[in-house]
Amino acid sequence: MDPFINMSAQFPNGAVPNPQFALLNYFFPGFSMFTSALHTYLGIDLNFYIPLLVAIFGLNFVWSYFSTSAWAWIDEYLMSSFRVRTDDEIYNMLMLWISRQKFSQNSRRFLVNTDLYSRSSYVWGGSNDDSDDEDGDEEVSVDILGPKQTLHYTPSFGSHLFWYKGWPLFFERHQNQQQINFQSASEREELSISCFGRNPRLLKELLFEARQMYLKKDERKTLIYRSSSGTAYGGEPYWQRSMSRPNRPFSTVILSEKMKQDLIDDAADYLNPATRRWYANRGIPYRRGYLLYGPPGTGKSSLSLALAGYFRMKIYIVSLSSINATEEGLTSLFSNLPTRCLVLLEDIDTAGLTHTREEPDATPAPVAAPNPSAPTPPSGSNTGSGGRLSLSGLLNILDGVASQEGRLLVMTTNHIEKLDKALIRPGRVDMIVPFSLADKTMTESIFRAIYAPFESEISSNELALGSKSGTSTPKRVEPDEEAKQRWARQHAEISERIEVLSLQFATKIPEFEFSPAEIQGLLLKYKRSPEDAIEAADAWVIQTRKDKKEKELQEAEKRRKEQEEEEKKKKAEEEDKKKESEDSTAKTEGSDQKENAEAKSADAPKEPQSTGEGDADKGSEAKAETLEVAKDDKKNTASDSEYERV
């Protein structure tokens, strides 16, 4: 129905509709019926209200236009602000700070997370911190099922006003539209904080405070970063914070005291700021490297962790046997190291780096990117195949300009004899620390380390040990001094007892046969009962020997099978090659014959001209021969094309 037709019929009292009604009726069919119903039943005349509503809308529009423009102008000229993206660690610092602010706790619209940093997954990945909440606002309750996860509240998307040092600040959390298509929801956001005034001092103070809070949180922890295959940075591997661990005291690493002290002294001297200047003045690259070698489970990684913890350095771990260890990947990782850190290169005896330069079958080194400061790679150094790391590539990375100065490099290997001399020459490796399977003193130390009494554990240890030694004492409230004395007495008693037991235990473990990790494994099974551990030691030695032998046999069998496979493969390859060469010889012979035949047929027509009938016979013979050769030739071509098909 045309809305303009029969309009008066819709107005019962015959009122002629206003032209604006006609227009509205045109856009919203049925509008006139609605207004007439309103008029009839409620007595409301929209004729009167519509101009008013239009005026309100207009004013609102003008107000919002001017207020937005005015706010944009104020923001541009009278405010200071900063932005933070999720792919920088400052995001984590700021989020920690924000989560501890009152406005964040009281926010009506908030995001709740169990892991404060999970949103920046490509900075931290699946963050695996042991005790993120240790010093947080909320207590982490731990029961037999593990720590109960703390909930973190942070303001949700949008703008939030808060006060800092008496000034109003705006915290804004918004989605980054540019990244929206390629990232998960958690990675799309950006944070910004702004304040009134053209001086950003207040914002810088806030950032400084956030950074201090963040550093304080990790003060007693060693932050561990691992190389991760890249998805966030265009496929290049990047450092991913994998976990933080309480600093490992040096005393818990069982190694000759002299060796430990030498290592600490050397590292302390190197990390002294004056040493940096000393290096710079003399134009010597400011780097230091240590090589730790020995059988698996003898404490190489533990020492590296202790070293990083002692000097409060972050530790960056790359395993050269990992899939990411390509030349490009490592170059990118090394160029993204902070100025002061410990880099742990694990398994440097890995394939591709193990041949020595003297080996004749070493393949030539790949052309490395021109690098003025890098040393000339050893002429015969090796390449890894398929984009894997080569020795010359690794040396370039370790010495090249891309590698940050100020880092402490620790390399570990199980097979020092396999390493190229170039890799461990002075300048690259400044100290070599050997690790060995446990001798008698080491076994004793491991035993003592496991059963040493700690004040926080004394009650449970006391129960376990005291029940056997009969020294259990009843609990009662004591003044501080008395409690201290009691603790000292108990400590001395238990230590003495552990000392005696450790000697007994060490006599049961053969020297240089088991690694500290293996012995620790046994003791952990009986961690509350040293006597039981001693009792179980003999059987454990027999069983472990048996297991090792079986494992060795299995490995030998596996190696044998692999060798057989390889030989078979080689044989098949050789046969293929042989066949190929035979075929190509046949082909050459065929083409030779063809050439001969062609030569003959080229000569053939001349003969009938110069000869009589008999010659004509000869000519037909020659023709037949040519045909024969041509046939042969065809045959050869056919067999060649067959070979090609094969």
Ligand SMILES: Nc1ncnc2c1ncn2[C@@H]1O[C@H](COP(=O)(O)OP(=O)(O)OP(=O)(O)O)[C@@H](O)[C@H]1O
């Ligand atoms: N010398 C040691 N002092 C203290 N603990 C040790 C020692 N050796 C091994 N351990 C213990 O054994 C376990 C494995 O040790 P770690 O990872 O340091 O050995 P590793 O030599 O680095 O082994 P791998 O060569 O397989 O990497 C750790 O729990 C560590 O506490």
